[in-house]
Amino acid sequence: MSSSLDRIRIVLVEPAGALNIGSIARVMKNMGLTQLVIVNPQCEVYGEEATRMAVHAIDLLEKARIVPDLPTALQGCTRVIATTARDRAIPTQLETPRQVLPWLVENDESTALVFGREDSGLTNAELNYAGRYLRIPVGSEYSSLNLAQAVGVCAYELQMCMSNIDPDLPNVRSQIPQQLDIAPVELVEGYYQQLETLLLEIGYLFPHTAPHRMEKLRRLYNRSQLSPNEVALLRGILSQVRWALNTLAPQIGKRS
Amino acid sequence: MSSSLDRIRIVLVEPAGALNIGSIARVMKNMGLTQLVIVNPQCEVYGEEATRMAVHAIDLLEKARIVPDLPTALQGCTRVIATTARDRAIPTQLETPRQVLPWLVENDESTALVFGREDSGLTNAELNYAGRYLRIPVGSEYSSLNLAQAVGVCAYELQMCMSNIDPDLPNVRSQIPQQLDIAPVELVEGYYQQLETLLLEIGYLFPHTAPHRMEKLRRLYNRSQLSPNEVALLRGILSQVRWALNTLAPQIGKRS
Numbered sequence: 001m002s003s004s005l006d007r008i009r010i011v012l013v014e015p016a017g018a019l020n021i022g023s024i025a026r027v028m029k030n031m032g033l034t035q036l037v038i039v040n041p042q043c044e045v046y047g048e049e050a051t052r053m054a055v056h057a058i059d060l061l062e063k064a065r066i067v068p069d070l071p072t073a074l075q076g077c078t079r080v081i082a083t084t085a086r087d088r089a090i091p092t093q094l095e096t097p098r099q100v101l102p103w104l105v106e107n108d109e110s111t112a113l114v115f116g117r118e119d120s121g122l123t124n125a126e127l128n129y130a131g132r133y134l135r136i137p138v139g140s141e142y143s144s145l146n147l148a149q150a151v152g153v154c155a156y157e158l159q160m161c162m163s164n165i166d167p168d169l170p171n172v173r174s175q176i177p178q179q180l181d182i183a184p185v186e187l188v189e190g191y192y193q194q195l196e197t198l199l200l201e202i203g204y205l206f207p208h209t210a211p212h213r214m215e216k217l218r219r220l221y222n223r224s225q226l227s228p229n230e231v232a233l234l235r236g237i238l239s240q241v242r243w244a245l246n247t248l249a250p251q252i253g254k255r256s
Numbered sequence: 257m258s259s260s261l262d263r264i265r266i267v268l269v270e271p272a273g274a275l276n277i278g279s280i281a282r283v284m285k286n287m288g289l290t291q292l293v294i295v296n297p298q299c300e301v302y303g304e305e306a307t308r309m310a311v312h313a314i315d316l317l318e319k320a321r322i323v324p325d326l327p328t329a330l331q332g333c334t335r336v337i338a339t340t341a342r343d344r345a346i347p348t349q350l351e352t353p354r355q356v357l358p359w360l361v362e363n364d365e366s367t368a369l370v371f372g373r374e375d376s377g378l379t380n381a382e383l384n385y386a387g388r389y390l391r392i393p394v395g396s397e398y399s400s401l402n403l404a405q406a407v408g409v410c411a412y413e414l415q416m417c418m419s420n421i422d423p424d425l426p427n428v429r430s431q432i433p434q435q436l437d438i439a440p441v442e443l444v445e446g447y448y449q450q451l452e453t454l455l456l457e458i459g460y461l462f463p464h465t466a467p468h469r470m471e472k473l474r475r476l477y478n479r480s481q482l483s484p485n486e487v488a489l490l491r492g493i494l495s496q497v498r499w500a501l502n503t504l505a506p507q508i509g510k511r512s
Contacts, residue, residue: 005395019275027405032395056398098416137415139261139288142312149283149408156392156409160354163393204496216489224480233472240460241497248501 004105005158009035009112010151011073013126016042016118022053022061023148029057031155032162036064037073037112053148070114070126071189078182079104079111079225082122082130083150085143092219094135097157103132105161109182113154118147125211128218129185131225181227191231192218194238202245260361261418265291265368266407267329269382272298272374278309278317279404285313287411288418292320293329293368309404326370326382335360335367338378338386339406341399350391353413359388361417369410374403439484447487448474450494458501 010028015021015038028036038045045064054061067073074080081100104111114130116122136145136153196214199205205213266284271277271294284292294301301320310317323329330336337356360367370386372378392401392409452470455461461469
């Protein structure tokens with residue numbers, strides 16, 4: 001029987017600890033998660049340490065997809081949550097697992113929960129692929145959670161979302177307005193690329209300011225969870241601006 | 257500064273995995289738990305494997321109490337919860353961490369949360385010391401959780417209890433930065449007006465299509481709850497497009 005948890009990808013970006021990878025496979029299988037995607041692993045995924053910790057989840061480890069970069073890992077996903085321990089990096093709300101994870105369970109499409117490197121987490125560029133941000137609450141003294149523990153806590157919360165065994169839980173699903181049709185990451189990425197090209201061309205961005213400003217724009221649009229129609233609408237505006245510049249300002253056309 | 261979590265003992269009965277003990281020390285310290293009690297350990301508590309996993313929680317490992325049996329570990333405790341993966345052994349209700357753990361936090365006396373052996377859990381005799389019983393919900397296929405993961409999930413739930421109970425403690429709420437200030441309606445309206453004017457000018461909108469399309473754009477931007485800075489960013493882009501058209505396409509400038 002396929003459950004909603006089958007549609008949730010657990011994405012690890014450049015993990016360096018083989019013990020962690022094995023532990024993660026085990027706790028994923030414990031909690032009913034099946035899709036493990038590993039971006040550019042920095043350790044052995046199928047070696048002795050990982051299989052030792054995976055125990056009866058070696059099948060999940062063997063089925064894990066290894067991909068070169070995060071965009072590849074996220075292809076086809078309509079909802080992406082990034083985990084972070086930092087608050088300064090993100091000028092937006094950080095949510096607890098309990099607040100944000102129902103968002104992955106409640107729809108019928110592919111979704112992803114992304115975890116960063118053991119030592120340095122996710123880069124700003126990687127964080128920008130996400131629509132929402134998760135931080136596991138910790139005590140103040142020692143805040144750096146082990147990667148496998150972080151995945152474990154989230155896997156547990158996802159399992160709790162699935163099983164309606166806790167009558168005290170507010171029904172989070174019904175609190176979140178349904179957005180019917182969300183564009184997959186690669187479609188939105190096409191818009192960002194077109195936007196950046198145009199903004200460079202008209203002198204709003206310069207190569208040295210582009211990453212920082214684009215980051216702000218990505219967050220703004222990611223928050224609103226664009227539909228495919230909206231992406232087409234926004235791209236249509238850019239094309240029309242481009243047309244106006246081409247037709248009416250041939251100088252710019254030549255410069256590009 | 258002493259929190260209720262200081263009064264909760266995490267009791268491990270005959271653990272055999274040194275990696276587990278190290279991981280447990282780390283996640284306890286992460287979550288603000290301080291009292292680790294180990295009953296008759298079957299592995300090295302202070303060896304290379306445990307300290308490797310403890311990372312910055314070696315102090316907690318060094319303070320761990322080693323005792324010969326469970327009654328010694330529980331001396332002075334008024335509330336004891338035992339964890340189990342089995343339901344047959346217990347002639348009483350099994351509760352989820354979320355249901356049962358507030359019971360340990362809400363009083364002012366010493367309490368304990370007891371975890372059994374990695375392979376065989378707690379004996380019936382040991383289970384009998386507890387007043388309530390906890391089972392972590394899992395998917396059906398592979399139900400055996402790693403010991404450190406089980407402690408991690410419970411430590412997380414205890415931290416979540418604390419966050420809810422004592423508003424003066426540094427808790428999850430104060431750790432979460434508030435959503436950036438949201439721009440007032442009139443500020444966002446200024447952006448919509450500027451956008452509509454430009455889109456009419458470049459021929460993307462026509463007077464008869466403008467209301468319908470602008471409605472779609474308004475919904476898209478309203479969903480993301482723009483901050484004043486973001487409104488300024490978006491208006492800056494429009495101004496730059498206008499500048500490019502004015503400077504490089506004087507025909508458009510004249511037409512407007």
